[in-house]
Amino acid sequence: MGYPYSEPSGAVGNGAGRGRGLRSDRWVVGTDEVALEHRVALASAGVPVTPTGGRPLIGISDSASDLNPCNLPLRDLVPAVREGVEEAGGFPVVFPVMSLGEDLMKPTAMLYRNLVAMEIEETLRSYPLDGVVLLANCDKTVPAALMGAASTGLPALVVTGGSRPPCTFRGRRLGTGTDLWRLWDLRREGGLDDAAWAELEACLASARGACNTMGTASTMAVLCEVLGFSLPGSSTVPSGDPRLLAVARSAGRRVVDLVREGTGPDRVCTDASVHNALVVLNAIAGSTNAVLHLAALCGRLGLDFDLDTLDRLGRGVPLVADVEPAGDGLVPDLDAAGGVPALLAVLASFLEGDTVLADGRTLADVAAAAPPPHGPAIRPLSAPLGSDGSFRVVRGSLAPDGAVLKRPTATAQLLKHRGRAVVFRSYEEMRARVEDPALDVDEASVLVLAGCGPVGGPGMPEWAMVPVPRKLLEAGVRDVVRVSDARMSGTSFGTVFLHAAPEAAVGGPIGLVEDGDWIAVDADSGRLDLLVEPRELERRRRAFTPPAPEQRGWTALYQAHVTQAPSGCDLDFLRLPPGRRPCLAEPVVGRS
Numbered sequence: 302m303g304y305p306y307s308e309p310s311g312a313v314g315n316g317a318g319r320g321r322g323l324r325s326d327r328w329v330v331g332t333d334e335v336a337l338e339h340r341v342a343l344a345s346a347g348v349p350v351t352p353t354g355g356r357p358l359i360g361i362s363d364s365a366s367d368l369n370p371c372n373l374p375l376r377d378l379v380p381a382v383r384e385g386v387e388e389a390g391g392f393p394v395v396f397p398v399m400s401l402g403e404d405l406m407k408p409t410a411m412l413y414r415n416l417v418a419m420e421i422e423e424t425l426r427s428y429p430l431d432g433v434v435l436l437a438n439c440d441k442t443v444p445a446a447l448m449g450a451a452s453t454g455l456p457a458l459v460v461t462g463g464s465r466p467p468c469t470f471r472g473r474r475l476g477t478g479t480d481l482w483r484l485w486d487l488r489r490e491g492g493l494d495d496a497a498w499a500e501l502e503a504c505l506a507s508a509r510g511a512c513n514t515m516g517t518a519s520t521m522a523v524l525c526e527v528l529g530f531s532l533p534g535s536s537t538v539p540s541g542d543p544r545l546l547a548v549a550r551s552a553g554r555r556v557v558d559l560v561r562e563g564t565g566p567d568r569v570c571t572d573a574s575v576h577n578a579l580v581v582l583n584a585i586a587g588s589t590n591a592v593l594h595l596a597a598l599c600g601r602l603g604l605d606f607d608l609d610t611l612d613r614l615g616r617g618v619p620l621v622a623d624v625e626p627a628g629d630g631l632v633p634d635l636d637a638a639g640g641v642p643a644l645l646a647v648l649a650s651f652l653e654g655d656t657v658l659a660d661g662r663t664l665a666d667v668a669a670a671a672p673p674p675h676g677p678a679i680r681p682l683s684a685p686l687g688s689d690g691s692f693r694v695v696r697g698s699l700a701p702d703g704a705v706l707k708r709p710t711a712t713a714q715l716l717k718h719r720g721r722a723v724v725f726r727s728y729e730e731m732r733a734r735v736e737d738p739a740l741d742v743d744e745a746s747v748l749v750l751a752g753c754g755p756v757g758g759p760g761m762p763e764w765a766m767v768p769v770p771r772k773l774l775e776a777g778v779r780d781v782v783r784v785s786d787a788r789m790s791g792t793s794f795g796t797v798f799l800h801a802a803p804e805a806a807v808g809g810p811i812g813l814v815e816d817g818d819w820i821a822v823d824a825d826s827g828r829l830d831l832l833v834e835p836r837e838l839e840r841r842r843r844a845f846t847p848p849a850p851e852q853r854g855w856t857a858l859y860q861a862h863v864t865q866a867p868s869g870c871d872l873d874f875l876r877l878p879p880g881r882r883p884c885l886a887e888p889v890v891g892r893s
């Protein structure tokens with residue numbers, strides 16, 4: 302018997318019949334006042350449970366919000382999930398969760414990923430739920446949902462809401478994020494007047510759904526399929542496409558099966574599926590943020606994760622997804638080319654074929670059943686965009702615990718480079734100085750943005766793609782080396798060494814860099830070094846004063862417990878030691 306059917310503990314009252322079968326039966330089966338009260342509460346919400354129980358209660362976590370247009374399409378999927386659950390003999394119950402809107406939440410939605418993961422975990426723990434369908438779309442909502450559900454061990458499926466339709470600006474199709482950053486640089490150079498800028502705004506405001514480039518949301522959606530948390534073929538379906546209703550309905554049915562089988566996340570997500578996720582992450586040149594989220598998810602499941610595996614595994618993996626920012630296409634093109642099943646078919650020789658995907662088939666079976674890619678967004682192995690992996694992990698005196706670079710969106714000539722540092726110690730300082738014509742910077746400079754990591758940000762905002770200073774842009778420079786303890790959007794690009802650990806706020810060497818210091822990077826050799834004498838570095842370390850932490854609220858708890866980037870920025874008390882399996886601490890089920 303799997304986890305949801307395990308013998309309960311802590312039941313009180315006469316408990317007649319309570320404690321056998323489904324987890325939710327502990328709440329609703331029985332002849333005492335406690336079971337009656339629970340049944341009344343559910344019946345009042347339109348869920349007619351009976352004293353004999355036996356029908357799974359399936360949570361539907363809904364993260365749709367007017368504050369988050371990426372997640373709004375999820376609202377339309379709720380009825381379909383409900384139908385699916387009912388068709389399979391379960392009771393659907395919808396509950397809201399905080400929506401993490403990437404664009405509007407400040408300083409960053411990442412600050413709240415762990416909070417939502419806790420919210421989902423505690424909702425599942427404290428209510429009579431047997432399984433859950435997690436409706437999520439925007440960047441942080443997907444990993445938050447995965448992490449929360451993973452910690453409970455309850456059967457869970459993710460349904461994503463799809464990418465937004467591309468808009469057309471002056472005859473050119475625009476990809477979300479990536480093209481905005483390019484057009485902003487064009488405007489800074491004087492190449493886009495006020496009228497064009499207003500036209501662009503109107504154009505971009507025309508759609509709902511996740512970013513349609515290979516940003517974090519699309520990357521995480523693809524990885525949900527690969528890991529076995531989303532139904533095969535579902536993650537690239539565009540928002541508003543009627544196929545998503547069928548996906549939602551199927552997910553509702555399927556999660557009831559998972560409950561009856563007792564298949565929880567720890568059985569779905571194994572070392573082999575993480576291997577596959579890392580291969581696919583390289584093959585799609587996915588968001589660097591996914592590295593953090595995978596590390597955090599593994600931490601919830603007691604699985605090993607280390608940055609070096611990402612680099613080592615990737616070295617032989619071809620980049621076959623031709624999607625912005627590494628390529629030219631968009632996520633709807635990837636879908637038209639066959640979506641994730643077609644990707645898996647192309648990559649089959651690099652993958653562990655016996656992992657089980659969300660519909661119960663093995664990855665090898667899904668790949669074998671996929672039609673050959675039929676569109677340019679999935680390239681054949683004979684003509685990849687790149688052939689040596691998409692990620693490089695670097696270490697050295699500037700980042701002893703590692704930093705990450707996405708290679709296909711970097712400038713090849715800058716992958717091995719020496720330059721003098723131009724240092725910004727905060728986002729505000731960077732914004733104030735980077736456009737200054739008097740800034741002492743040239744095309745060989747290395748821009749360092751420190752103080753923006755998990756503790757320092759707080760929440761490690763996506764500030765690392767420091768703009769190329771205006772005076773360089775005007776001189777025709779399009780990229781410079783940047784190093785930061787912050788993150789950058791999956792839609793971003795440039796030679797940016799990210800997630801430098803330890804971060805400045807906890808005493809990492811990135812906080813000790815001074816203007817004019819020499820920095821050496823060598824991405825392919827895995828090096829990132831601050832060329833300063835150890836004695837001088839020690840002098841600076843003694844003089845360093847860490848920033849004062851927040852004193853109250855979520856941020857205070859977060860800063861006190863957040864782990865560094867290589868561990869995924871989860872809270873230390875939510876991670877499992879490697880080798881341990883998640884085990885839900887069941888509540889006492891009695892009078893409230």
Ligand code: FES
Pocket residue numbers: 371402403404438439440510511512516518
């Ligand atoms: Fe929400 Fe990109 S901002 S998915």
